[in-house]
Amino acid sequence: EALNASGSGVAGVGVDQELISSVPSHNPTFVTRNFTDAEIVYCRAQPSPSSSFAARWAGKEAVFKSLGVKSKGAAAAMKDIEILNDENGAPAVTLHGDAKAQAQTKGISKVLISLSHSETVAIAFAQALSS
Amino acid sequence: EALNASGSGVAGVGVDQELISSVPSHNPTFVTRNFTDAEIVYCRAQPSPSSSFAARWAGKEAVFKSLGVKSKGAAAAMKDIEILNDENGAPAVTLHGDAKAQAQTKGISKVLISLSHSETVAIAFAQALSS
């Protein structure tokens, strides 16, 4: 296809939702295994840390889906998908380690993310862009 | 840019959510009318068939919205929007019949999809790309 040859710019999309109560953000092992130090500092400083951890967790799952790579289940290094806010307060994705390598292999140069949470549910949408 | 000259590549987006309990996946008429044989085989083999049918149903609605065509209501052939998993386990859209013809008329060459479900709600996001 012409589309595939030229690259449309959009490589994949990902959506995820999480019940805030189902994300074990009170569990230090879960938190330190899956969130970077900067993410932990940010989430703990928010009005509702559990909501912030849940939204970022949904975000990591959505980013993972947008990359279109085979899931390794519990072995997937979600810590390699870091979501921090930019200077405008909008969430931005930085990939590290395996996630970065897999993205590069697929020609993905950037992943856009948006997060939202209500009292009970966090949802996230991610979009992987190719260069 | 070739990309910009030809259009942005993104033709439309679609989001949908469904209460899993509201999708009548136990009704054989509903299922055979709206899902392909391959979709039915896949959903029935999942741990929670009702969740899988609901997620795909949300996916079909989201794809339909992303095409930006006039709804025919109950007459819309949702079976023409087939969502099966690719070799990485990620959902992929194939259009048939009227849906395929309408997409071609609008210059849409590919539709990306992502699905998510909780215990009670299925959500889907679709993105139509033009060549």
Place this chain on the structure above:
Amino acid sequence: EALNASGSGVAGVGVDQELISSVPSHNPTFVTRNFTDAEIVYCRAQPSPSSSFAARWAGKEAVFKSLGVKSKGAAAAMKDIEILNDENGAPAVTLHGDAKAQAQTKGISKVLISLSHSETVAIAFAQALSS
């Protein structure tokens, strides 16, 4: 960035969800401050005006997020983000005033939107495209 230089076409994404009961669509001050006359006419003519107002409110929030600009909180002019249906019944975004100016500054030429609501929750997804 090389990515920015070539223009991916996709400048930002935004997702939002709102409990329909939490959007004060029965409050005339809230409605006239945040919705255009055409939006009000449309929503009031729908089977469930409160659901339609909530879906459009979620849509405005999602569009705002997709623009990637700094939030002004309650001062943000959500009325500048107008969501009306096109000839196919699909929602379409028109920006006015500050929102239009901010989009132009960022090179955003179009924002795609999709809306969905269940009995209780409205969700929206927006995508900002650059020219």
